[in-house]
Structures are given as structure tokens and as C-alpha cells.
């Protein structure tokens with residue numbers, strides 16, 4: 345069964361939740377800043393960070409699941425409103441978002457407005473995800489736009505947007521699931537791969553991720569010989 349850890353540990357009914365999935369290898373300030381900005385924009389009090397167990401669409405993480413979880417726990421210390429949802433780490437096999445979405449709906453109830461935030465890069469790859477068409481039945485999508493994106497070139501996504509896109513936060517938040525909102529966020533020029541690369545070559549990664557996370561990386565020599 346699922347287990348949620350972090351600053352919000354009790355299970356209770358909430359009106360709206362922002363879900364943010366990623367490998368978090370490692371979690372960095374770009375993730376934290378974006379999640380905070382989107383939560384503020386939507387007026388959502390609870391952000392769930394959902395570390396991916398076994399990525400279905402990319403190479404496996406460098407840090408172990410236990411290390412990635414520890415990094416999230418350290419970063420969450422003193423971040424009210426954030427919680428860690430370990431369901432994907434605890435499932436066997438590939439981490440499919442459709443399973444995660446179904447579990448969130450079952451846990452939070454029919455009325456809860458669940459919004460899954462994802463970068464435009466992830467949204468463009470959505471048609472390759474396992475049972476992707478079921479995902480909007482369980483939750484709303486908040487897509488962080490990138491300048492220059494041309495949605496029309498992806499026919500299948502274009503028709504998804506024609507059916508489901510809304511243009512206001514109010515329209516998104518009035519539905520528990522099924523809607524898609526495009527938002528523009530200030531993307532910090534930070535990525536986990538850039539941080540891994542810096543650490544493996546002995547460069548400083550200070551300021552790119554929470555200090556406690558960087559200390560753990562140094563103490564456990566994570567990423568030192570691989571990017």
C-alpha cells in the first residue's frame with residue numbers, strides 16, 4: 345500500500361492537490377521553485393512530490409531509490425505544504441502514471457481536484473505513455489509551456505486539447521479531472537543532469553539545489569563517477 349511521508353503525513357480529505365512526478369535525481373531548486381509557483385497560481389495548499397520508481401520512458405536514475413527519497417526528505421524539511429508520495433517507489437515494475445493517477449483518485453475521493461503538473465517536454469511525449477488516454481479521466485493536467493511550441497503539429501494532442509483545454513485557473517479548478525491548462529512559468533536554467541555532470545567533474549553545484557541535499561550527495565559520494 346502507499347505511504348506518504350514529509351511535512352504533511354496525515355491522510356485527510358483535501359479540496360485540491362497538485363501532483364508533481366519526476367525522477368528527482370537529484371531534486372533541485374528548479375523543481376521546488378516551479379512547484380511553488382504553480383501551487384500559488386492554482387491556489388492549492390498541498391503539493392505531492394511523486395518520485396518515479398522505475399522510469400518507463402527514460403534511462404534508470406543514477407542514485408538509488410533510497411538515496412532519492414532521502415534527498416527529497418531532506419529538502420522537504422521546513423517546506424510546509426509539500427509531501428512525498430512514495431507509491432511509485434513501492435510498486436514493482438515500471439512506474440506508469442495511469443496507475444499513479446488511479447491510486448490518487450481512489451485515495452483522495454471523487455470530489456478532490458487533482459492537478460498533475462508536467463513540463464511541455466513530458467506533455468509532447470504523452471501519447472507514448474502506457475494507457476495515456478485514461479490519465480485525464482483521473483486528474484487535470486497543468487502543462488508548463490515553452491516558448492515556440494507548436495501544438496498543431498501533434499494531431500493526437502491537438503484533438504486532446506480541443507476536447508479538454510481550458511484557459512482559466514477557475515475553469516481548471518472547478519473540475520476534479522478531465523481539464524488541461526497551459527501555464528507559463530519562469531523556468532530556472534537548472535536540470536538534474538547538469539547537476540550530476542558538475543558533481544562528477546568536481547565542479548561546484550552550490551545554489552542549484554538545497555544545501556542539505558548537496559551535503560548528502562557529498563557524504564554518500566553520489567554522482568561522483570557518473571553523470
Ligand code: ATP
Nearest residue numbers: 365366367368374378462463531532534535536537
Ligand atoms: P534530468 O536532467 O535528469 O532529465 P530534470 O531536471 O528534468 O532531470 P526530472 O526529475 O526528470 O528533472 O523532472 C521532473 C519534472 O520537472 C519534469 O516535468 C520537468 O519538465 C520538470 N523540471 C525539471 N527541471 C525544471 C526546471 N528547472 N524548471 C521547471 N521545471 C523543471
